[in-house]
Structures are given as structure tokens and as C-alpha cells.
Amino acid sequence: MERKAFLPEGFFSDFKKEERCGVGTKRLIMDEDAIRRVLYRLSHEITEENKGVDGLMLVGIRTRGVPLAKRLAAFIKEQEKVDVPVGVLDITFYRDDLTIISSQPVVRSTEIPGRVTDRKIVLVDDVLFTGRTVRAALDALMDMGRPQAIKLAVLIDRGHRQLPIRADYVGKTIPTSAWETVHVLLKETDGEDRILIEEICSPEETPPPFPCASEAEERGE
Amino acid sequence: MVYWDYLATGKIIAHVKKGGDYLHFSRRCLLGLEDLTAEEIEEILTTAVPCKEIIQREVKKLPTLRGWTVATLFYEPSTRTRNSFELAAKWLGADTVNVTIATSSVQKGENFIDTAKTIEALGADFIILRHAMAGAPWLLAQTVDCRIINAGDGPHEHPTQALLDLFTLKEKHPSLAGLKVVIVGDIMHSRVAKSNIYGLLKLGATVRVTGPPSLIPPGIEKLGVQVVNDLREAVRDANVINVLRIQLERQKKGLFPSLREYARLYGVNKEVLSIAPQDVVIMHPGPTNLGVEITEEAASDPRSVITTQVTNGVAVRMALLYLMSGGGKSGELLS
Numbered sequence: 001m002e003r004k005a006f007l008p009e010g011f012f013s014d015f016k017k018e019e020r021c022g023v024g025t026k027r028l029i030m031d032e033d034a035i036r037r038v039l040y041r042l043s044h045e046i047t048e049e050n051k052g053v054d055g056l057m058l059v060g061i062r063t064r065g066v067p068l069a070k071r072l073a074a075f076i077k078e079q080e081k082v083d084v085p086v087g088v089l090d091i092t093f094y095r096d097d098l099t100i101i102s103s104q105p106v107v108r109s110t111e112i113p114g115r116v117t118d119r120k121i122v123l124v125d126d127v128l129f130t131g132r133t134v135r136a137a138l139d140a141l142m143d144m145g146r147p148q149a150i151k152l153a154v155l156i157d158r159g160h161r162q163l164p165i166r167a168d169y170v171g172k173t174i175p176t177s178a179w180e181t182v183h184v185l186l187k188e189t190d191g192e193d194r195i196l197i198e199e200i201c202s203p204e205e206t207p208p209p210f211p212c213a214s215e216a217e218e219r220g221e
Numbered sequence: 222m223v224y225w226d227y228l229a230t231g232k233i234i235a236h237v238k239k240g241g242d243y244l245h246f247s248r249r250c251l252l253g254l255e256d257l258t259a260e261e262i263e264e265i266l267t268t269a270v271p272c273k274e275i276i277q278r279e280v281k282k283l284p285t286l287r288g289w290t291v292a293t294l295f296y297e298p299s300t301r302t303r304n305s306f307e308l309a310a311k312w313l314g315a316d317t318v319n320v321t322i323a324t325s326s327v328q329k330g331e332n333f334i335d336t337a338k339t340i341e342a343l344g345a346d347f348i349i350l351r352h353a354m355a356g357a358p359w360l361l362a363q364t365v366d367c368r369i370i371n372a373g374d375g376p377h378e379h380p381t382q383a384l385l386d387l388f389t390l391k392e393k394h395p396s397l398a399g400l401k402v403v404i405v406g407d408i409m410h411s412r413v414a415k416s417n418i419y420g421l422l423k424l425g426a427t428v429r430v431t432g433p434p435s436l437i438p439p440g441i442e443k444l445g446v447q448v449v450n451d452l453r454e455a456v457r458d459a460n461v462i463n464v465l466r467i468q469l470e471r472q473k474k475g476l477f478p479s480l481r482e483y484a485r486l487y488g489v490n491k492e493v494l495s496i497a498p499q500d501v502v503i504m505h506p507g508p509t510n511l512g513v514e515i516t517e518e519a520a521s522d523p524r525s526v527i528t529t530q531v532t533n534g535v536a537v538r539m540a541l542l543y544l545m546s547g548g549g550k551s552g553e554l555l556s
Contacts, residue, residue: 090271092271093271093275093283093284093285093313093543094283094284094285098285098546098547099546099549099550100549101547102247102547102548102549103243103244103245103247103547103548104243104244104246104247104543104544104546104547105242105243105244106242106243106244106267106268107268107271107272107540107543108271109270109271109274110271110274111274139284143278143280143282143283144278144279144280145279
């Protein structure tokens with residue numbers, strides 16, 4: 001299998017759907033500066049829509065939602081001079097695929113600072129894809145109390161929703177195919193800030209790893 | 222030994238090596254700590270941490286095991302183990318069935334295997350078994366397809382008790398390597414002692430057993446433990462004293478002269494604690510015979526973690542049910 005080299009650092013390309021570069025190819029979607037600018041905008045959108053930070057709590061979904069929530073809280077502190085509480089949510093116990101996978105996923109702790117009842121909660125995650133993680137996160141939060149409102153902030157919306165869920169604050173919408181995966185790399189977890197798209201299998205050879213009804217229909221199956 | 226033959230036949234499914242975010246633990250039967258690896262024990266204990274967070278919540282209810290049925294089959298009396306298994310299963314969202322031997326068809330003469338098969342036919346996914354015979358869960362594992370957890374088989378093993386003891390210890394000492402643990406009492410008849418010895422040694426602790434020589438099985442040194450006959454000498458530099466219950470129900474004939482003498486020589490009391498280091502951790506698997514193996518004063522000492530052990534028991538059992546429910550309901554996904 002021919003593997004093409006990484007695109008040069010800082011190269012910014014918007015992905016075009018018809019453009020297939022072969023299995024294993026990675027394309028850079030966002031670099032460090034782009035991620036920082038997007039988060040900065042999202043932090044403003046959050047404070048603007050909530051008219052300040054009263055009752056606000058950011059809850060990051062493990063793993064990469066957590067550093068993102070912390071970065072958003074830091075930007076909000078810059079603007080509003082207030083520390084917004086940041087919670088950590090592990091949704092493993094709420095996953096809907098536990099009986100269809102062969103190994104149990106690692107469960108980590110959930111740390112919510114204080115009660116969720118009557119708070120305005122902004123859920124933070126890196127990629128919004130099928131919507132199943134967000135469904136699990138909503139159930140997990142509801143089990144802890146009765147928040148006044150729950151909003152969703154994501155860095156990347158890559159489409160392919162399988163549930164009626166949408167994000168309130170979106171960093172960047174990227175059209176993707178079911179044969180691709182989005183890698184969000186963050187300094188806190190991966191040592192660098194980059195977002196890449198990788199083609200993980202070719203549509204001709206392999207069925208999509210995440211079956212997507214509409215795409216299958218498009219191909220006349 | 223037949224038990225080992227069973228392990229060798231591979232009915233216990235081999236571990237699936239998975240990438241970072243997936244666990245390796247993929248057993249369908251937990252018979253004892255003897256055949257668990259240190260890595261598997263660590264996985265159970267790590268998973269118990271978020272479970273403990275759940276049980277401290279106002280609303281303790283998860284959807285994880287929704288649709289699963291956990292049956293407890295106890296041929297011996299129990300308060301802690303049975304109820305904590307039941308709560309662990311319920312809080313994970315499973316339904317539970319309790320087979321109480323005194324009011325079951327066992328009284329009409331139904332044998333052990335048939336009782337288990339009946340429970341399986343009723344739709345149980347897990348059977349939690351306590352039996353007076355060593356090896357009973359092993360026999361069950363050959364007979365039914367349910368997942369099986371040993372909740373104590375005669376004097377052999379009591380793995381979940383040892384796991385909760387290890388978890389409680391890890392809360393005090395995150396690394397058990399080099400920790401000096403004294404197990405005092407009826408080592409001969411105690412399944413808790415055996416499971417604890419296997420678990421502690423696998424995690425790198427040093428284990429010292431003490432008790433009347435008649436209650437220390439000959440050759441126990443071969444497991445890698447130290448035998449000290451004098452309790453006061455044993456506790457001098459101990460980090461942990463794990464006090465065992467005197468198992469009067471398992472002693473056919475008197476193996477020590479009197480309870481009074483036992484209490485005087487091997488009972489943990491204020492005087493014994495004054496010899497031990499200031500930060501020693503006092504444990505007891507319960508139920509306690511107060512005034513025999515431990516005094517009221519020692520059991521309610523601030524250094525005693527006896528009630529914490531009970532709470533942690535639910536967390537550890539939740540972790541185990543979660544881990545063992547992997548691979549699909551009928552286990553078809555386990556390779």
C-alpha cells in the first residue's frame with residue numbers, strides 16, 4: 001500500500017469530497033493557531049449567549065473534551081475575570097455499544113464541581129459525529145440532577161449524525177466520508193495541537209467502519 | 222489438580238490484547254485470585270474508583286447492565302457479600318434474583334447442579350455462588366453457560382473480599398509494593414486469608430501470617446508468606462493488620478483450648494495496637510466476634526477501616542460485574 005507523506009506543517013486545506021488520496025493519507029485541517037482562534041471565538045459565543053457567566057459550568061467529555069473545556073474556561077476568564085467551574089464527564093457507563101464490542105472500555109472518574117441542578121451547562125467535546133456520545137453525556141448529566149439548560153460546544157462537526165442532536169457552538173464544520181476518521185491532537189493529551197483527517201479504508205475494498213444508511217443508499221446498496 | 226486442568230482446557234477465555242482505551246480483562250468466571258494476573262487485579266481495582274464515585278451520588282443508578290439478570294445462589298449465610306452483590310448489580314441497572322436456600326427447592330431435595338441449571342433456565346446471565354465446598358464454582362462453570370463469580374467456596378477462596386481489601390488498602394497506600402501486611406487468626410479455615418495472600422503477593426506486598434500454630438496450615442511458607450507465631454512480634458513494623466474471624470462453623474474439633482485464651486494471645490486490642498506503628502491500618506472482613514479476635518475498642522479505632530471495607534465492597538463488585546459483562550451477552554464476541 002502506497003502511503004503519501006504528511007502535508008507540510010501549517011498547510012491548510014479544506015477537504016473536497018471527491019478528492020481521495022488513498023488509504024492512510026492524512027490531511028491537515030487545522031493547526032495550532034487555527035484551533036486557538038476557533039476556541040477564542042467559541043468562548044465569546046458562550047458568554048454572549050448566556051449573557052455573562054452566571055450559573056455557567058463547562059463540562060468536558062473525556063478524553064479530549066476536558067482540555068478543550070479548560071481552554072475555553074481560560075479564555076472566558078480573560079474576558080470576564082471570573083473562574084467558570086469546569087467538570088469532567090466520563091460516559092463509559094452510558095455507552096450504548098457495550099454489548100456489541102469485544103472488550104470493555106476503560107472507565108475513568110467523573111468529576112463535577114458541585115451540583116448540576118439549576119446550572120447552565122455547556123458540554124464540550126472535540127468531534128461531533130454520530131451523536132451517540134452526546135446522547136450518553138446528556139443521560140449522565142440528567143442522572144446527577146436537573147440542569148436549567150444544557151448546550152453543546154464542539155471543535156469539529158463532521159456530520160453523519162445517527163441521532164437528532166446538533167451543536168450550539170461549532171468550531172468548524174467539515175464534510176467527511178464514512179471511510180475517514182478525524183484525529184484531534186491536543187497539547188495536553190498528544191503533545192501537539194493539530195487536527196487531521198485520515199482515510200482509514202477505501203470504499204471499494206472495505207465496508208465503512210461506521211455504517212451510514214444514507215451513504216450506503218447513495219451507492220445503490 | 223482438576224481445578225488447574227480446567228484452567229488449562231481454556232474454557233476461561235484468553236485475554237484480548239486491545240489498544241489503550243480498552244481493558245484486557247475478559248473472563249467469564251472468577252473463581253479465585255490464584256489464577257488472576259497482577260495486571261487483571263489492577264484493572265479491577267482501577268475500574269472500582271469511578272464505581273465508588275457513583276455510589277456516593279444522590280441517585281445511584283446506571284443503565285450499563287440494563288437487561289442483564291444477576292442471580293445470587295448462597296448455600297451459606299451472608300449479609301455483606303450477598304447484599305453488596307445485589308446492590309452492585311442493581312445500581313448498574315441489572316435485575317437481581319436471590320435464591321435463599323432455606324426456602325428453595327433445595328429443601329425438597331433438588332441438587333446443586335439442577336438448582337443452577339434452573340437458575341440459568343430462568344434467564345440469569347450471572348450466578349454469584351457461595352458454597353461450603355471448595356471448588357463448587359468450578360463445577361458450576363462446567364455445567365452452565367452463565368458468567369460465574371465465586372463469593373466464597375468453603376475454605377478455598379473468596380476473591381471479591383480480597384479485591385475489596387486490596388482496594389481499601391490502595392486508598393491508604395496507592396502502591397502496595399513493599400507494604401507489610403499481617404494476617405492474624407484462623408489461616409487454616411479462612412478463604413479470605415488465602416485470597417488475600419494471593420492478591421497481596423501479586424501486587425508486591427509482604428505478607429506475614431500469625432495465629433495459633435494449630436490454625437496455621439503446614440507448608441504455607443511455600444506460598445511466599447512469613448509465619449510468625451507471636452502476634453505482638455508480628456505487628457511491630459506492620460503497615461496493615463488484617464484480623465480474621467474465628468470460623469467456629471468450620472472447626473469440627475477444638476483446635477485451640479478456649480476462646481478466652483485465643484483472645485488473650487491473638488485478639489487485637491488496645492495493647493497490641495500500642496505496639497504497632499502509629500499509622501497502622503486495621504481491617505476485618507466481618508462479621509466480627511467482638512471480644513474474641515478483635516475488641517470493640519480496636520474495631521472502632523480511628524485507624525480501623527472496617528466500615529469502609531463494606532462500602533468499597535459494592536464498588537469493587539460493580540467493577541467486576543462491568544468487566545465481566547464484556548463481549549456481548551452470550552459471550553460470542555470474546556475471542
